[in-house]
Amino acid sequence: MRSSRTISHLILRSAERASRRMQARLWLLALRDAASRLLRVRDRQQYLPRLCSIVVLALATGLAGCQEKRDPGFQGWVEADMIFVSPDEAGRVTKLNVREGDEVKVGDHLYSVDDDLQLADLNQQKATLANAQQTYDRAASLSKTGSGTQANLDSAVSALRVAEARVATSETRMARRKGFAPVAGTIQQIYFREGEMVAAQRPVLSIMPPGNMKLRFFVPEAALPKLAIGDTVRISCDNCAADLTAKIYFIATSAEYTPPVIYSLDERNKLVYLIQARPSRPDALRVGQPIDVYLNPKTPVADKR
Numbered sequence: 170m171r172s173s174r175t176i177s178h179l180i181l182r183s184a185e186r187a188s189r190r191m192q193a194r195l196w197l198l199a200l201r202d203a204a205s206r207l208l209r210v211r212d213r214q215q216y217l218p219r220l221c222s223i224v225v226l227a228l229a230t231g232l233a234g235c236q237e238k239r240d241p242g243f244q245g246w247v248e249a250d251m252i253f254v255s256p257d258e259a260g261r262v263t264k265l266n267v268r269e270g271d272e273v274k275v276g277d278h279l280y281s282v283d284d285d286l287q288l289a290d291l292n293q294q295k296a297t298l299a300n301a302q303q304t305y306d307r308a309a310s311l312s313k314t315g316s317g318t319q320a321n322l323d324s325a326v327s328a329l330r331v332a333e334a335r336v337a338t339s340e341t342r343m344a345r346r347k348g349f350a351p352v353a354g355t356i357q358q359i360y361f362r363e364g365e366m367v368a369a370q371r372p373v374l375s376i377m378p379p380g381n382m383k384l385r386f387f388v389p390e391a392a393l394p395k396l397a398i399g400d401t402v403r404i405s406c407d408n409c410a411a412d413l414t415a416k417i418y419f420i421a422t423s424a425e426y427t428p429p430v431i432y433s434l435d436e437r438n439k440l441v442y443l444i445q446a447r448p449s450r451p452d453a454l455r456v457g458q459p460i461d462v463y464l465n466p467k468t469p470v471a472d473k474r
Contacts, residue, residue: 242405242461242462242463243386243387243388243392243444243461243462243463244386244387244459244460244461244462245384245385245386245387245444245459245460245461245462246384246385246386246457246458246459246460247382247383247384247385247448247454247455247456247457247458247460248382248383248384248385248456248457249357249377249381249382249383249456250381250383251357251358251375251376251377251381252351252352252354252375252376252377252378252381253372253374253375254279254280254348254350254351254372254373254374254375254376255348255367255370255371255372255373256282256345256346256348256367256369256370256371256373257342257345257369257370258282258287258342258345258369259366259367259368259369260282260283260284260346260366260367261282261283261364261365261366261367262280262281262282262361262362262363262364262365262366262367262373263281263282263283263363264280264281264363265279265280265359265362265363265373266278266279266280267279267280267356267359267374268356268359269356269357269358269359270355270356271355271356272353272354272355273350273353273354273355273356273376274350274353275350275351275352275353276349276350277349277350278347278348278349279348279349279350279373279374280347280348280373280374281346281347281348282346282347282348282367283346284343284346287339287342287343287346288343290339290342291336291339291340291342291343294332294335294336294338294339295336295339297332297335298329298332298333298335298336300332301325301328301329301331301332301333302329302332304325304328304329305322305325305326305328305329307325308321308322308324308325308326309322309325348373348374350376351376352376352378353378354376354377354378354379354381355376355377355379356374356375356376357374357375357376357377357456358374358375359373359374360372360373360374360375361373361374377456379451379452380447380451382447382448382451382454382456383445383446383447383448384404384415384445384446384447384448384460384462385443385444385445386443386444386446386460386462387425387441387442387443387444388441388442388444389440389441389442390424390440390441390442392464393420393442395464396417396420396444396464397417397420398417398418398419398420399416399417399418400416400417400464400465401414401415401416401417401465402414402415402416402417402446402462402463402464402465403462403463403464403465404448404454404460404461404462404463405460405461405462405463406454406458406459406460406461407459409453409454410450410453413448413449413450413453413454414448414449415446415447415448415449415462416446416447416449417444417445417446418445418446418447419443419444419445419446420442420443420444421442421443421444423442424440424441424442425440425441425442425443444462446462
């Protein structure tokens with residue numbers, strides 16, 4: 170019984186395979202017959218209008234897709250005008266109270282530089298001031314009794330004023346061994362750490378105020394008439410918010426990469442002009458970040474009124 174069932178099952182499977190092969194052969198014959206009909210000369214006029222209509226429709230669709238060009242915008246980047254904090258005189262950094270990325274306010278203590286030389290100079294000037302004070306007191310008492318001359322008193326007064334001025338100068342030098350934040354912002358970069366020697370007027374660190382961030386991008390000569398100071402542009406960047414804007418505050422009056430000879434029609438297309446804009450949300454951008462800038466369509470004067 171099992172052998173007969175197995176034989177019948179094999180016969181059914183063979184029949185199914187044969188029918189599938191027959192259907193495939195019929196499909197191939199039908200396709201070959203249709204192709205031969207299209208290639209016959211006598212039937213060419215019958216199928217030619219249909220083929221032409223299909224080709225025309227495909228070309229129209231392609232042209233419509235080409236006309237819908239996406240605005241590429243202008244490529245730019247984010248920059249900032251840093252505030253550099255530096256000591257007036259050379260010294261070794263003894264204390265650093267901030268790290269990169271910290272938020273600071275006006276007057277916050279940022280760093281300290283060794284003040285050994287300034288302290289010694291201040292003590293010397295204070296000693297000179299004490300001697301000048303004694304000389305003045307002696308000359309003043311002698312002048313009251315008539316034993317001293319007016320010239321000696323004037324000389325003592327002059328020496329006392331000079332000594333007081335020098336003490337004030339030494340105290341100022343002493344106070345400036347500590348660096349304080351001149352503006353509010355973010356610590357962008359630290360150039361010297363504790364224990365390192367910093368030269369005079371070399372910045373120890375830099376602060377980036379939020380209002381000092383700017384966008385820089387270049388536009389070709391053809392797009393220059395579309396821009397004006399005060400215009401708002403749209404900003405796009407990777408993983409940024411969709412509502413970022415900026416306001417143009419600077420437009421260069423001279424072109425970049427100017428050819429050295431005469432302006433030809435080809436060379437004029439290479440002229441670009443620097444544009445700078447202030448972002449409306451500087452906290453959403455980072456220095457050095459690449460951006461895309463898109464121009465907003467101009468509003469007619471009648472609509473503005």
